[in-house]
């Protein structure tokens with residue numbers, strides 16, 4: 001099997017599995033218990049908090065454990081909205097291509113009377129700091145813009161956007177789920193007030209994540225319960241998962257330079273190979289792009305058919321976000337960068353991790369090229385385009 005869907009989830013690392021099993025077997029006390037056996041678990045998560053904080057240049061007491069990226073996004077956004085509403089500030093700035101954990105949270109707030117302004121991400125999939133500056137109003141209570149997009153991999157100018165928000169005293173949250181462990185995050189230098197992380201996107205377990213919230217970020221609790229996480233997130237801590245997440249993030253951050261180098265080679269060879277397919281186009285900026293992300297549209301193709309044929313050949317890929325598979329709507333991300341419906345349907349996302357190898361490049365390029373040709377040859381619509389009865393949308 002070739003696994004090329006690392007933006008959906010990743011294989012757990014050896015270090016993460018070892019940390020998980022060790023804590024399941026040995027450190028299974030309740031971190032809130034006062035006896036020494038419980039306190040061992042408390043000490044363990046204290047060390048995990050410090051490790052994670054270090055990876056993003058935060059302070060340990062600004063790290064809150066959550067059930068994953070979705071919960072962290074919900075908590076950050078709903079917290080800022082709550083404080084905003086109290087001051088009658090109900091304007092929120094975001095982008096048109098956020099993850100559904102952000103989009104659907106914002107839609108909920110819109111139904112409650114908030115005004116949501118989604119910035120255009122242009123054809124290259126990048127918002128500009130100037131757009132953010134222009135959109136900020138006296139009643140803006142939050143700017144939330146993703147660090148790197150989960151479908152097309154584009155990296156946003158986070159430090160500059162953060163600087164603008166800081167100057168205007170607007171809380172700035174970023175969904176950094178695709179960035180953490182893959183590209184450099186420094187919450188100080190990048191002027192970030194709140195940030196979401198999910199372990200299973202960097203070889204950690206599913207169901208665990210982090211919300212980083214700077215001391216002055218107006219955090220309120222989503223989950224009522226005990227005094228865990230300074231009362232901001234009740235519930236007995238998932239100690240094994242927390243330990244595995246910390247091990248995975250530490251490893252990813254330590255190896256980031258080498259992993260990036262390897263991934264860029266794989267990514268760029270795949271892009272070169274797929275660019276040779278006629279009537280195809282790379283989605284998202286080439287330069288400001290995650291090192292492991294490839295996303296293409298092929299004219300005249302249904303993305304779902306392409307995926308099924310790739311699966312037959314043992315290649316795991318995606319047509320976009322895992323959250324949209326199962327629905328027939330084209331990706332909101334591809335529509336946001338201006339791809340017409342017809343083209344957006346024919347999308348393919350290949351996402352790599354350091355566990356992939358260069359040997360896989362040729363197999364993938366050959367498989368995609370052959371399947372695209374096969375599917376086009378079967379399509380009456382394609383025949384109409386070849387005979388000139390219908391126009392091509394993309395260039396040959």
Ligand SMILES: *Cc1c(COP(=O)(O)O)cnc(C)c1O
Nearest residue numbers: 068069070099101150177178198
């Ligand atoms: C995967 C992902 C999420 C959701 O994280 P979970 O831990 O699966 O809830 C949120 N945002 C982005 C950008 C993602 O890629």
